[in-house]
Structure formats: C-alpha cells, structure tokens
Amino acid sequence: MCFYCKERRHILRSCPALKNKNAKPVALVSTQKALAIPVVPETDGCRNYSAFVMHGFVSLEDGGSKVPVSILRDTGASQSFILDNVLPFCEKSSVGSSIPVVGFGMDGMVVPLHAVDLESELVSGRVTVGIRPCFPIEGVSLILGNELAMGNLASAQSRMKDWFDRKASSRNFSPGDKVLVLLPIPGSSLQAWYSGPYQVVKKVGERDYVIGTPDRRRKTRLCHVNMMKQYHEQEPVEVDGEELCPSVSSKPVLAAVVLPPDTGVDVGEARLSVAVTQGKLCNSEALESLPLRLSHLIECQRGDLLA
Template identity: 40%
Template structure:
C-alpha cells in the first residue's frame, strides 16, 4: 500500500526506477525505497570529496555548517558500508595513506576498490614494481645508490629538499673535463680561470632619452586678453570674506565659470542644479552651479555661477559670460566734476602710434617766422587756478 502511495509523488529518475520494477516489487515499500536511494547514491569517493571540500559560507551559521558536515560524513560512511569502529578506522587510515602516495597509485587503488590499509599497501607495492621500468635509468648514473621509497614519493610530491639532493648526486658522476684548466666537473664556458684570463666585459649601461612631458594647457601669459581683463572680488555670502579674482569678459560665453580653487565650495553653496556646457571640441560637460557674491565693474550681486576645476586660459580665475554681464563689454566711463586741465601727461610717449616723431627744418622755421606766439597773451591767465 505504501509503495503505491509513494509512486504517485515520484518524478524524474525515481519515477524511472519505479517503472522498471515488477508489480510485486512495486507493492513492497522497502524494495521501492532501496531502489530509489540507490539511484541517487554516489560512490564513496564523491561523498569523501564533498566532505573534505565543504566550507562555511557567509550566510550560514556554525550550527548549520556542523549539521551539514555531519550529514556528509554519514553519507560517506554509508556509501562505504561502515558499520563498526574497525571499519571506520580502516576508512580514515586508508584516506591518509592515499594522501601520502603518488597520484597514479591513488588512481590504481580507487580502480581496485580497496577497503583496508593492508590491502592498499600490497596493491601499491605491486603497482610500483610493475611500472618501475616506465622511467628508464640513465646508464651514466648506473653506479648511484638505489632510490628509496621516500625518494619516489618526494619525486611525485615535488619536494625541494630531495630535488636539491638529487642535483648534488648527479654531479658526483659528472665526467666532463675542462679543455683549459683540465679540471673535471665543468666545461670551459664555466671555467673561472678562463674567464679571469679573457676578462669578462661588462655590458655598458644604456640610457633612454626621456622626453619632457607636454602639458595640455594654454600659455600662462594673457597678453592677448588684456583689453577684456578686469579685477573683482567673490565670496560665498555677504558676511564671508571676499577673495580677489582675475576676470575675463567673454562675449562668446553664455555661462559664467569660476575655478573651484578660488572659494571653499561645499554642499551648502551648491544650488542643486547643473548646466551642460559645450565648447569648440563639440563635447558637452555637466557643470554644477553654486551661489556666490560677485563684485566687479560689469556685474555685481548674488549670482549663480558654474564651478570648474580648470579654465581654458591660465591666469584667469573667472570667465564672465553674457548671463551676468549681458551686453556690457567695457565698463562705463567715470566722469568727474572738476577735471585737472594742467596735468602734465606726455601724450606722445603714452600714445606713440598716434603722435609720430617730427623734426622742424630751417626752411620751415623761416616760413613760420611770421607766426605770432599767443601763449603769453591775455588768454593764458584766464586758465590759471584761483588761489
């Protein structure tokens, strides 16, 4: 009865196993259970590898890890049909024995399906004796002592100590003779006397020409922008200290920009908005907008300005665009109520291109000899300042 109820809930491989049983076997619950478990059962070696390779995961508690470790160990023992303490002892010793022998011997022991340590040792000796001619011994070293079992094991395990010992033992039987000093054990290439006579030429040191790094920036001078340069101050707030800046008026810029090193910008000065700036390279750059207080000849007051780590022109701290300056390019002229008419300014020196150098010849002096100089006439005193 239980067998029929169990078959209704089986699927996949278990259902295929039940369908292969006879009618009498399907009615027996123990037969169905054994057949299904045998279908999903692995070999003992598979359970052993799962048990040894199991590690604790991050999302797993130590209690869950211990329970899973125990389940895998029980499956390993169950697959090996371990039912007594002696069989468990043989299982542990056999595993440790396989870890100490070469891999080829382990594969042979697994093929033979040995269950005890003594049986594994006998089969391993037979395997080594049978396959000892696979690695032929060089006739040059036939006088060497026989290789022990530990040497065979270390050869497979890659022991550095045994490899060094083997290298020394190989040099004992070396019959090479140097053609220069006639001493055995080395060639003329390795002869120290020959090298000392010929003189080892040291290789000359080669130097590499190091090219100076090319800075991807404009020249530091701003002589071409002097007519459009002006001075001003900026601050984060009206109460905070103001810092002087060099301002460049750019009529081709729709957005004003400032260097981030001028003021200590922070999240408090950030307006929460950004703007896309496009240059001659036809690439768009996202620039954050910060609120500052600007004081200059063309624009003053609290403004929103873009902050950049670098500007195209060195020596410029702020680029004043059309968003702040509008149509203003130059500042309005400043007028005074009482101009200084007697300021001694040499205009010919200040504006040399407007006033060229001239020389009066004697012929011109005779020509203008009849001209009366009115500088000492009655008009001159009227321009003198009143005392």
C-alpha cells in the first residue's frame, strides 16, 4: 500500500502522484552577469514601523552638542548603526576597530565602530555603534540593535528588583506552622482566594513549601512563599464568666444602620436592606429587583444609580 496516495497497487517509491508533484519544469538557461540590485528606500518612511520608532539625542562627547535622532528598535539586528551625517565623526570618536556584518542588501561588509553618547527611552549612556551612509528605511537616523537593548534589560530588571525589595519582607515558615494559602476556588479554576488554615509539611528550597490540604483532592501541594500568609489564631475571650471563641459567638449579632442627617426617617422605623441581610446573588437575580436592593440608599442616590 502507498502511504502517499493510499493506493494498494504500488508502494511509495513508485508512486506516480508523488513523482508528478516533485517534477520540476525544464527550460533553457542562459548565464548573465550578476546585477547589483539597488536598495530602494521605503516610500512610506517609517510609518509601518511606528510602533518601534522612538526619539532621542546623540552627541560625540558628554556635555557636547546634542542632536535629535529618530531611533528604530530592530529586534533582528545584532549590532546598532547610525548614519554618518548625523555627527561629525572623526578619529577621536573611533574605537579603532570594525566588525563584519551581513544584512543591508544581503551583502557582506566591514563597518567601522564609533563611540557616541545616547539618550533614549531604552538606552542612555556611552555606546558603540557602526557607521553607515544610508538605511533601507527613510526617516530613521539610528538603528538600535539587540546588543544595546538586551544590555539595558539587565539594568532595568535590577532597578525593578530594587523597587520591589523596598516593600518586600522575608518570610520563613517551619513544619507545623498554620498558614493561609492562595488556592483556586472549587468549581471556578480562574478565581482564587486564601483558604485554610493548612499546616506546613516541609520546606523545599529557599522559597517553596509543601502544604497539607486534606480537604481537597490533592492532599499535598507545592506552594511558593508569595502564595502563603501566616495564620494567627485568636485566643478565646471570657464574657460574663463564659469562655467564647471569637469566631463563634452565642450572643446575638447586632447590625447598625447609619442614616444621613435630615432624611426624615424615624430611627425606630429603619430596617436593614436586603443587600445586607441576604447573601450574594447572581447578576440576573439582582437586576430583576434592583430598586429593592438599593433600598438602603436615599432617594437621590438611588436615582443616580438607576438613571
């Protein structure tokens, strides 16, 4: 059986359909000298690359005359380049070396390197760039390559870490500690809340812990320290000689209703809103009786919400 056309009369090696597919047309060929294909600038300028274009300033020396430039962030370029007519480059600005590059017109070339001061959103400081007489895209004076952008990424990450560490505090847990863990809500895997308390089984690494979750399908799970909170148990309180747990009280629960002044409502006639006495409802159920759900508001406030 042929695995290409599924016919049983031949095998893959002798399949006529596969041979016709791979057949190439034959024509007379004449040799010609290679023609230099000029690079035609984009007529639309850098309009098609507006998302990757930014503005900045360049100068030969720190504190020297700054020249505004349009910068194209090229994620496919391994080297940064600048037009030779932007600054008066000389032997003093040269770093004394060149690099071979391939890309402009797919031709190999040797590009001299010069040092300039660059100020931009991504990179600022003394950088080394290659000098080119023209770019394939009009309206761009400097092409920012990966060697500068990636180097700035490390410093940006370091600054972000410093800002985060200013408000961060080191937390450590021991086996047996009770913690609250950020876990998905049963039946809604896209939502999560802090559940617990659960006990820490053991510590794995510097920031990971194994938590025992006996009330869930997975009896243990590995959690990062950022998903955990210390659980603080409240001591029982004594009321009228009776010891009560703060979380469970045998006394009636009192609810207060705060009325704004000059509402004309007698305090004795004030009633709790159904939004307080009843639990959370679905949106469709709440919208059916929306005025009733807003009965705890004054008339002008209800009108603003229902308008």
